[in-house]
Amino acid sequence: MGIALGPNQYGKAEVRLVTVDRQGPVHHLKDVTVSTSLRGGLERTHLTGDNTDVVATDTQKNTVYAFAADGVGQIEDFALRLAEHFTGAFEHITGARMLISEHGWNRIDVDGTPHEHAFSRAGGEERTTAVTVQDGRAWVVSGLTGLTVLKSTGSEFHGFPRDEYTTLAETTDRILATAVTARWRYSAASGIDWALSFDEIRRTLLEAFAAKHSLSLQQTLYAMGEAVLEARPEVAEIRLSLPNKHHFLVDLSPFGLSNENEVFHAADRPYGLIEGTVIRDDEPADAAGLAWYSLPEF
Numbered sequence: 579m580g581i582a583l584g585p586n587q588y589g590k591a592e593v594r595l596v597t598v599d600r601q602g603p604v605h606h607l608k609d610v611t612v613s614t615s616l617r618g619g620l621e622r623t624h625l626t627g628d629n630t631d632v633v634a635t636d637t638q639k640n641t642v643y644a645f646a647a648d649g650v651g652q653i654e655d656f657a658l659r660l661a662e663h664f665t666g667a668f669e670h671i672t673g674a675r676m677l678i679s680e681h682g683w684n685r686i687d688v689d690g691t692p693h694e695h696a697f698s699r700a701g702g703e704e705r706t707t708a709v710t711v712q713d714g715r716a717w718v719v720s721g722l723t724g725l726t727v728l729k730s731t732g733s734e735f736h737g738f739p740r741d742e743y744t745t746l747a748e749t750t751d752r753i754l755a756t757a758v759t760a761r762w763r764y765s766a767a768s769g770i771d772w773a774l775s776f777d778e779i780r781r782t783l784l785e786a787f788a789a790k791h792s793l794s795l796q797q798t799l800y801a802m803g804e805a806v807l808e809a810r811p812e813v814a815e816i817r818l819s820l821p822n823k824h825h826f827l828v829d830l831s832p833f834g835l836s837n838e839n840e841v842f843h844a845a846d847r848p849y850g851l852i853e854g855t856v857i858r859d860d861e862p863a864d865a866a867g868l869a870w871y872s873l874p875e876f
């Protein structure tokens with residue numbers, strides 16, 4: 579029986595990078611976390627310890643910082659620059675995956691005026707991208723996480739099967755809340771205004787969530803994905819992961835009080851987790867080259 583080295587990749591995970599653009603009195607912050615991962619002819623180091631082909635992860639980290647000296651710009655552009663550098667500069671490196679999360683910051687208002695160099699972290703939300711370059715092709719999968727939204731009405735849930743384990747009451751008026759994770763695959767890796775596309779997709783997701791009278795979070799998920807594909811031709815496919823952040827009506831009757839859908843217990847766990855893909859029917863479910871790096875399945 580033979581033993582062989584299978585697929586492998588390596589890189590520096592979670593390089594924390596902050597840049598300050600201080601060209602004028604108004605500073606601009608960029609705060610990202612970059613994970614690099616390289617693939618290629620790396621048999622020698624695994625099998626014999628010969629590191630001739632190993633671009634050290636320390637070098638990868640340094641490259642991230644060095645490239646940032648020119649500005650990070652859009653995270654898709656930064657990731658493409660890095661991925662193309664690693665695959666172009668080193669003969670044995672044939673594939674590169676760059677994962678970047680961007681951490682948002684808001685200017686602090688002082689007496690109603692945005693401060694020139696003081697910021698507060700935007701709550702929990704991150705913009706992401708995963709860029710894959712392989713065999714001369716590039717794929718861009720961008721997204722967001724932690725976009726927390728809530729509807730205080732306009733949500734129902736009923737008609738589900740009941741068995742001996744079912745206790746959930748049917749409802750025609752409940753709170754619907756979720757923290758959106760979305761990943762969308764672009765149909766091209768160039769010629770796209772990444773910032774505009776992101777802003778419009780985010781706005782579309784929010785509007786669809788708000789507008790949809792929901793009979794289930796699953797229905798809302800589909801409506802959000804459908805709205806993005808209708809509005810944004812550059813998006814081939816979108817995957818959504820929506821935790822159902824349950825808000826349970828508190829029984830106030832022991833205290834002699836009624837509760838007219840006003841007082842809820844916001845439970846953190848367990849939570850329903852609703853996940854799904856919305857895709858154009860003329861798109862392959864997954865481009866072949868993405869097999870290694872494939873779109874997160876949630």
Ligand SMILES: O=c1[nH]c(=O)c2[nH]c(=O)[nH]c2[nH]1
Binds near residue numbers: 735746794795822850
């Ligand atoms: O929108 C919902 N979808 C479900 O599948 C589900 N299951 C559940 O208990 N509550 C809900 N809500």
